Amino acid sequence: MCSSKGGVGKTTVAANVAAALARSGRVLAVDVDPQDSLGRAFGVVAKGRDDSLGALLEDGSVEARAVVRHAVAPGLDLLPAHPSLEAVATQLAATGGLTTSVRRALRPLLGEYDHVVLDTRGDLGALTLAAVCAADSVLTVFTSDPGSALGAVRLAAFLEQHRTYENTSAVLVGVACAVWDRQGRAARDVAGALAGTGLPLLSTRVPLSRRVPSSVLAKRPVVLSSPTSAVAAAYVALADEVLVATGKVPA
Amino acid sequence: MTPELPRHAGRLQDDLLQDLRAVVPAHASVPVPVASAPPPPPPPSAAAMEVRVTPGIWTGPSAGVSPDGAAIVVGVGPLQIRFGLYGR
Numbered sequence: 001m002c003s004s005k006g007g008v009g010k011t012t013v014a015a016n017v018a019a020a021l022a023r024s025g026r027v028l029a030v031d032v033d034p035q036d037s038l039g040r041a042f043g044v045v046a047k048g049r050d051d052s053l054g055a056l057l058e059d060g061s062v063e064a065r066a067v068v069r070h071a072v073a074p075g076l077d078l079l080p081a082h083p084s085l086e087a088v089a090t091q092l093a094a095t096g097g098l099t100t101s102v103r104r105a106l107r108p109l110l111g112e113y114d115h116v117v118l119d120t121r122g123d124l125g126a127l128t129l130a131a132v133c134a135a136d137s138v139l140t141v142f143t144s145d146p147g148s149a150l151g152a153v154r155l156a157a158f159l160e161q162h163r164t165y166e167n168t169s170a171v172l173v174g175v176a177c178a179v180w181d182r183q184g185r186a187a188r189d190v191a192g193a194l195a196g197t198g199l200p201l202l203s204t205r206v207p208l209s210r211r212v213p214s215s216v217l218a219k220r221p222v223v224l225s226s227p228t229s230a231v232a233a234a235y236v237a238l239a240d241e242v243l244v245a246t247g248k249v250p251a
Numbered sequence: 252m253t254p255e256l257p258r259h260a261g262r263l264q265d266d267l268l269q270d271l272r273a274v275v276p277a278h279a280s281v282p283v284p285v286a287s288a289p290p291p292p293p294p295p296s297a298a299a300m301e302v303r304v305t306p307g308i309w310t311g312p313s314a315g316v317s318p319d320g321a322a323i324v325v326g327v328g329p330l331q332i333r334f335g336l337y338g339r
Contacts (some may be wrong), residue, residue: 147268153274193267197275 003140005151005157006122008179013050014119015041019223019240025114028068030148031081032102032131032178033121034089039080042072043219051206052082056105057092064108064223077113089127098126099167103134107127116246122151124158130164137168141178142194144187149194156199170215172200173245176238180205200245204238207231208228 001014015038018029031038031053039045046052055062056079064079072078092098106116118135120128132138140155143147147148152175162168175194181187195201215222223232243249313326323333 014299146270149267150274151273153271157274158314189267193271196268197271199275 001117001119001140001154001173001179002124002128002138003120003122003148003151003206004124005145005148006120006150008143008145010025010122010141011037011041011119012216013139013176013178013206013235014038015221016223016232016235017114017135017139017239017242018076018117019073019221021115021117021243022073022238023236025075026112027076028079028106028113028116029072029076029108030079030102030106030118030131032085032118032127033081034083034085034127035121036083036085038080038119039069039078040219042078042219043063043073043078043214044078045047046082046099049081049084052080052085053102053105054088057085057098057101058088060104064105068109073221079109082204086158089130093126098130099133101210103242106134113139124154127140128172129162129167132159132170133167133168136222137173137242138170139174139176139242140172141176142190143177143182144184144190145177146186146190146193152199153192153197174202175199176202176241179204179208183209201239202238202245204234204241206234206238220248 001010001017003010003182005078011033014029020026021027027040029038036046036052046094049055049058051067053067055067056064067079069078069080084182089098092101102118110116118131120131131188138155140152142152156172159168159170163170177187177191179187191201191205207230209222211222211226211229211231215225218225221235222229226232240249244251315324322333325332325334
């Protein structure tokens with residue numbers, strides 16, 4: 001999950017898509033954002049660097065499985081972040097090890113999971129690049145805010161640039177509407193403009209719902225807390241659509 | 252000073268598209284695995300009725316479909332009653 005813009009619902013989508021994917025396979029959710037919001041979405045809060053992703057990035061000898069929180073939801077394990085990740089990233093960047101750090105840290109774990117979902121912070125900085133370099137596919141989101149659409153196309157340009165540099169082979173598999181306000185003209189205008197860019201606009205639109213902020217407060221993604229709601233159904237549909245887009249399941 | 256008039260909504264989308272195209276990589280190799288067909292509406296979970304009072308606007312008895320096609324709107328006098336299906 002990436003966007004060049006913050007506040008567009010990345011973490012909520014990441015948490016719910018991860019929970020939806022866990023219905024049919026083993027999932028590891030990885031928080032690559034020092035704001036540690038993905039962990040908090042599941043009620044997981046790291047105490048410091050030593051029990052979070054930062055420990056794995058900083059020291060390759062740390063046992064990855066010891067840092068992973070197991071079964072935070074059915075079928076779902078979680079590798080949390082901590083604000084100290086910022087300092088770890090700065091240190092790694094100085095030594096040239098940051099870009100490949102997330103990929104190296106996750107390698108011992110990959111065999112245990114069907115899907116790994118990485119959440120990033122709302123920028124296209126070096127830590128986000130490190131997450132992209134660990135990924136096969138990138139999903140981004142937009143809202144009725146035109147700035148979020150700009151964020152999506154800037155991400156596409158960012159991926160193109162770093163494929164050229166061979167930092168990554170990840171492809172943009174989809175641009176999804178994270179907060180669809182069906183009554184609002186702005187949402188339609190933004191979606192219409194994005195459709196004209198040629199980016200892979202996904203057909204699933206997550207409806208605006210009061211259940212979502214409530215689920216964040218309850219530390220339980222809405223896919224788990226209100227599984228029969230329309231918004232949960234949309235997240236499940238989005239996860240299915242992403243699987244098709246990545247070629248993991250046939251259309 | 253003349254206030255700036257709001258631009259037509261269609262122009263807003265065109266303007267944004269121009270802004271986006273200025274940023275999109277010219278030869279982006281992003282795949283397009285999913286057709287950008289009009290999306291299906293989110294599954295409705297609950298019927299909803301909304302009543303609006305418009306004191307300054309009085310209309311005779313009328314019935315019709317809302318502009319977004321999501322509801323039936325019945326109006327009489329200052330009341331607008333909207334029956335629709337909304338995602339929750």
